[in-house]
Amino acid sequence: MVPAEVVAAAVRAARSLGKDVADVPTRVIAQEAGISRSTLLRRIGGARRALDDAVRATGIDPGGQRPVRERAVEAGARLISADGLADMTLEAVAARAECSVHSLYAVFGGRDELLQAIFEQYSPILDAEAIFNGPHEDLPDTVRKVYRMLADALSREPRVMPAMFAEAFARPTAPALNSLARHFIPRLLAAVGGWLAEEVAAGRLRPMPVPVLVQQLVGPLFMHFLTRPTLSAVPGIDLPDPDQVCEHFAEAFLRAAALPPAGH
Template sequence: MSSISEFSAGAVPEEVVRAALRVSRTRGVPVADVPLLAVAEEAGISRSTLMRRLGGTRRALDEAVRAAGVDPGGQKPVRLRAVEAAAGLISEHGLTAATLERVAADARCSVHSLYAAFGGRDELLQAVYERYGPILDVEAVLAGPHEDLPETVRRVYRLLADALGREPRVLPAMLADALSRPEDPLVQSVYRRFFPRVLDGVGQWLTEEIAAGRIRDLPLLLLIQQMTGPVLSHFLLRPAAAHLPGAELPSTEEAIEVFAQNFLRAVALPPPPDRT
């Protein structure tokens, strides 16, 4: 049998390509989702004969279809489908809606596949928050070379504003659950997993700013809340406020600038006098 590397799109018989396209049209699915047995039956050959003509790999058929000018398509990987499905459920119904059974149904996979991809529900929720929340971007900003204090605050605020306004609205839904059901075991599990990362990221940066004498030495949790609370409140309520009669919302950048200046006035220390 020829190896995969010896096969190309041109090596796949044209009648096999045409058979795959016919089944795809009949079933209304991408070619990549058509079972090879169905292609073989449409082509009037056995599955084993089809596999020999494909050089033992489904990839050869997909490449031949692509060479004929048709995107073979196909489903996204289970992990990606599951993260998107869970995000949609959380956005619409809250954290408790994202059970493995409902995620599997929406992602068109099995619960077993979810366990294989993530290991469990907590790991799935972590992947959802990392994709749709701001934590990875904030960590990247604070782990790299820091700009001056005001610009770093603005950059963190921009990331929070973007995450709060992004569809699906995962971060607002998770914050709503934290406020409405703080004792719920699932809510507790999510925040036990992520709050240490907030302390490692934002908390470590603020601690360094305190040590450098640029901001006041305040309890760390209160300092984080003072920094993020007004921004979270504004951008959580902004979609509803936009529909209030006579409401004139500032632009996102204007709001960020106001909150940054207010935070800095509250906590920033004046630079030490120049003794030269």
């Protein structure tokens, strides 16, 4: 076991140099601890990894690899994709990300906040906000852009979005999902819903409640891409490629919801 005073010396030396602990030479750490380098190596068992692990156990990332936040978000996403939302515990994420649970609490505050960070990165929310918070193209082009964005989010690995929806269908009242819904649905409605409301006000879409329009827009595409991996494995079913699927659903939405230009 690495002595606490050696860990403290390593942290002090790193802060003094403005470096990660993993990047501080053992000679400098030994000087900070007031001991020889050979004594330091003896106290950490001859392995630098033991010192890094001891620093990590205090809730401090020793460095030498990507930041804890990046590793944890990726690790959590892969756990959700492989095993489902329920199995994404902080302990499992810490083991996969090679950090401590203390580090996760220090970076995120808790599991709900980690889930929000994963959803922020692997859902299309940021892409949707980028599309709708800027200048819009005409209605057909924007619909097609939305479908391509959603198709990419639902198809790419790790498959976070399909796993989230599977959890929502199985356990719609799960606390973690309710937390995500409170955080992201207002943003989604502000982005997509705001655009749809503008199109209704301009007379380009039928005057329907915005939540219903959102469901009509995304529902069929979501169902296709959530079931596509299963259907692809069924003999005799020949699915069109994703670009063709997006085009088919875009045309269907426009026929169902779009109004003809004035005078037609």
